[in-house]
Amino acid sequence: MGTEILKLRPEDEEEVIGFVIEGMNFTRYTKSAWLADLLFGRYFFYAALAECTQPIAAYTAEGKLAGILLISFRGEPQLRIPWWKRAYVKCVRVLRHLYFRGTDRHYDEANARLLAAYGKPVDGEICLMAVNPRLQKQGIGSALLQELERRGRGRHVCVYTDDDCAYTFYEHHDFRCVGWEPIEMRSGSAKFPLVCMLYARQLPETEKAQ
Numbered sequence: 125m126g127t128e129i130l131k132l133r134p135e136d137e138e139e140v141i142g143f144v145i146e147g148m149n150f151t152r153y154t155k156s157a158w159l160a161d162l163l164f165g166r167y168f169f170y171a172a173l174a175e176c177t178q179p180i181a182a183y184t185a186e187g188k189l190a191g192i193l194l195i196s197f198r199g200e201p202q203l204r205i206p207w208w209k210r211a212y213v214k215c216v217r218v219l220r221h222l223y224f225r226g227t228d229r230h231y232d233e234a235n236a237r238l239l240a241a242y243g244k245p246v247d248g249e250i251c252l253m254a255v256n257p258r259l260q261k262q263g264i265g266s267a268l269l270q271e272l273e274r275r276g277r278g279r280h281v282c283v284y285t286d287d288d289c290a291y292t293f294y295e296h297h298d299f300r301c302v303g304w305e306p307i308e309m310r311s312g313s314a315k316f317p318l319v320c321m322l323y324a325r326q327l328p329e330t331e332k333a334q
Contacts (some may be wrong), residue, residue, distance in 0.1 A: 127190055127267045127327040133232035136189045141165040143191070143254035149288045153316065161324045163223060167216045177202055180271050182264055191255035192231040197276060198247040223311055230307040231320060235284045238303040244252040246312060248281035269297050278329045287319040299323040 168282035176202035
């Protein structure tokens, strides 16, 4: 389907949060829509915004938000976002630590080990990628990555993901899994096993021939 790359409209941010909750399967951690928004969808979106240097949004010809890609390129200034969004991330990080009985740190620690073991310098990171679940398999994600290639020519980029997400999408777009590590998070008596994965790719120096 045809898409247009535009600046993310502020009024579409709530829709992005919904994409994140559904696309990253965060409902596995709670049946409460309120907690899924508070501890997961909104938290991850705001955290990604705080790290992002370039937001890439895709819209349909009808003006409907189709997907978003938040990228952080080394050496570029981070987005200027309202102070309260950064404060939200800090506060909710404490709540998540309590919710997961301290095991939430296993995810970040595993990712840090994966990057260290990889050993190669990266100068770009995909902070967040989310596509409208009702527009899956219509080329939205591919269009976002094409825009990433255009903006980040020659850069070595990575993305942290896990087996609860559609990680094979990256494999289909020339990303290579360069490391993985199983972890387990807990909430109450519930256990949530995950496999953390690091994918990396060298973006082409020149635009691909059409």
